[in-house]
Amino acid sequence: MWRAxxxxxxxxxxxxxxxxxxxxxxxxxxxxxxxxVVPGSPTEIARDLALRPPTWAQPFGxxxxxxxxxxxxxxxxxxxxxxxxxxVGLALLAGVPLGLVxxxxxxxxxxxxxxxxxxxxxxxxxxxxxALMSVFGTGVVLVAVSLAVVYTPIVARVVRxxxxxxxxxxxxxxxxxxxxxxxxxxxxxxLPNAATPILVQASVLMAIxxxxxxxxxxxGVGVRPPTPSLGLMLADGRGFMLQAPWMVIFPxxxxxxxxxxxxxxxxxxxxxLDPHQAAGR
Amino acid sequence: xxxxxxxxVLLAVPLLLGMSVLIFGLMRLVPGDPAVAVLxxxxxxxGIAALREAFHLDDPIPEQYxxxxxxxxxxxxxxxxxxxxxxxxxxxxxxxxxxxxxxLAALCTALIGVPLGLLxxxxxxxxxxxxxxxxxLIGVSIPDFxxxxxxxxxxSLGAGLLPSGGWVPFAESPVENLVHLTLPxxxxxxxxxxxxxxxxxxxxxxxxxxxxxxxxxAKGLGERAILFRHVLPNAAIPIVTVLGLQVGYMLGGAIVxxxxxxxxxxxxxxxxxxxxxxxxxxxxxxxxxxxMFMLVNLATDVLYGAIDARMRRR
Numbered sequence: 048m049w050r051a052x053x054x055x056x057x058x059x060x061x062x063x064x065x066x067x068x069x070x071x072x073x074x075x076x077x078x079x080x081x082x083x084v085v086p087g088s089p090t091e092i093a094r095d096l097a098l099r100p101p102t103w104a105q106p107f108g109x110x111x112x113x114x115x116x117x118x119x120x121x122x123x124x125x126x127x128x129x130x131x132x133x134x135v136g137l138a139l140l141a142g143v144p145l146g147l148v149x150x151x152x153x154x155x156x157x158x159x160x161x162x163x164x165x166x167x168x169x170x171x172x173x174x175x176x177x178a179l180m181s182v183f184g185t186g187v188v189l190v191a192v193s194l195a196v197v198y199t200p201i202v203a204r205v206v207r208x209x210x211x212x213x214x215x216x217x218x219x220x221x222x223x224x225x226x227x228x229x230x231x232x233x234x235x236x237x238l239p240n241a242a243t244p245i246l247v248q249a250s251v252l253m254a255i256x257x258x259x260x261x262x263x264x265x266x267g268v269g270v271r272p273p274t275p276s277l278g279l280m281l282a283d284g285r286g287f288m289l290q291a292p293w294m295v296i297f298p299x300x301x302x303x304x305x306x307x308x309x310x311x312x313x314x315x316x317x318x319x320l321d322p323h324q325a326a327g328r
Numbered sequence: 329x330x331x332x333x334x335x336x337v338l339l340a341v342p343l344l345l346g347m348s349v350l351i352f353g354l355m356r357l358v359p360g361d362p363a364v365a366v367l368x369x370x371x372x373x374x375g376i377a378a379l380r381e382a383f384h385l386d387d388p389i390p391e392q393y394x395x396x397x398x399x400x401x402x403x404x405x406x407x408x409x410x411x412x413x414x415x416x417x418x419x420x421x422x423x424x425x426x427x428x429x430x431x432l433a434a435l436c437t438a439l440i441g442v443p444l445g446l447l448x449x450x451x452x453x454x455x456x457x458x459x460x461x462x463x464x465l466i467g468v469s470i471p472d473f474x475x476x477x478x479x480x481x482x483x484s485l486g487a488g489l490l491p492s493g494g495w496v497p498f499a500e501s502p503v504e505n506l507v508h509l510t511l512p513x514x515x516x517x518x519x520x521x522x523x524x525x526x527x528x529x530x531x532x533x534x535x536x537x538x539x540x541x542x543x544x545x546a547k548g549l550g551e552r553a554i555l556f557r558h559v560l561p562n563a564a565i566p567i568v569t570v571l572g573l574q575v576g577y578m579l580g581g582a583i584v585x586x587x588x589x590x591x592x593x594x595x596x597x598x599x600x601x602x603x604x605x606x607x608x609x610x611x612x613x614x615x616x617x618x619x620m621f622m623l624v625n626l627a628t629d630v631l632y633g634a635i636d637a638r639m640r641r642r
Contacts, residue, residue: 162342162346163346165343165346166343166346166347166350167350169343169346169347169618169621169622169625170347170614170617170618170621171576171577171579171580171581171617171618171621172580173580173581173583173584174579174580174583174598174614174617174618174621177583177598177599177602178351178354178602178610178614179354180602181358181602181605181610182354182355182357182358183357184359254469258471261471261473262471262473262584265473265584266583266584266587266599267603268599268602268603281473281474281477285477288477288480288481288485289481289485292481295474295477295478295481296478298474299471299474299477299478302471302474303466303469303470303471303474306468306469306470306471307465307466307469310465310468310469311465314465
């Protein structure tokens, strides 16, 4: 991917991908350095500052308990990005091997792996996530694990399709003729050439993870209250919508910024990968 | 065509069975005794035993599953733990709300997304195209529940144009019914319209390069006629497919939208049941929504085959 960004990619796609990476990188950096970059603690209650509108010192205003909205948003990014990284990471760990085996083996093994995954994909993602959360409870880790369960079949399907397309290429036959063992064939020759669609899918899934975490927390089946989460902040802010619209405006914009960043990365990569599908999804 | 449709339908049966096993198994993984969860910690041992007996909680799990499945196949989804209401009745009462919401949202999606895509794709690379692409990218990234809150803030609390929630049955007052559904349907539709717009643009651009379009242009046909008579019918296949998939996703999105706009639909019932730990209702509601999602996808598949003869052979 870095090689592609430096050389092979046309400027127009590189611009979009780089801009997306810049947005995501800046947000991740802010979240990582949260306590040093924001004005004040995200949990410190100051009743006399409750519902104070945005000022230069507190550009996002104060919430109903007088907590700094900016501090809370930046700290909430830790949850958003953590859930996105964790869920996509876990889904890749489970989905890539499953997809590789299913795509390379085909036949009965393919059926045994893919049919149960089809069942998981027969539910709308958010419904499956809600059902899983209702059984296993709430919390940051469980949100990430539930999302990973929802994502694994999607990753496996993309990997399987990529493997099916790559494994008939001449260089794979060549490596096989030279006597490469199956694991080497799959890991050295097939997987690297199937990497780009997997990367595109991973950035799309990151964007969706941020949306779903926020939705689940907003609905009360995601992250638990003391942890700052953008979805929880929106749920809290609904009650003060008229007196303090900043309580609902900024958490939403924050969600959008992160999702937009990942979507830009995905779009740039996809356009470069497949000019036919440019910007169509 | 018939055999293609029949094959798709037959494939759906094992999928549906798999879904029912998954949901049933999941609900049996709930930690703790459901009888205690319902009756509370002051429950007497006799009370718990009676409830376990009434809901067959002491039978072997496979037997419980088969009993549930058999009854569900006859349309009997059992009773809920709390009010002892028949769950089938509860679902039927709330289904029309969700169906109307999803239907209206699908209509809005098509009416906004397709023209947006045509506008962009008709003049590739121009200012309109770039603006439409940017709108599409932002639209895809807006969380729909936040959009709903913003619409309430601006159009209903701010400008006082539309109600911020509530439900009036169509039979009672068709006008009020539509007025109450306008904001929820728009909330559900806007981000999906952005996706559809992006896809329509791609499909139009793809078709524009085909030989028959160049032939039509060589014949001296105007750009407008080319777009509507030759390009759009051919671009319709991916557009219809994606719209169908989106109707499916809307069933998931409806959960959040019904909650924000206090609509008494299936999604809100499911969420309430999850929050109240009313597992028999969760179990049935998730299965019904999942089955609807699958049916919509199935219908899309079959429709796809009907429009494009090339697909049937796969």
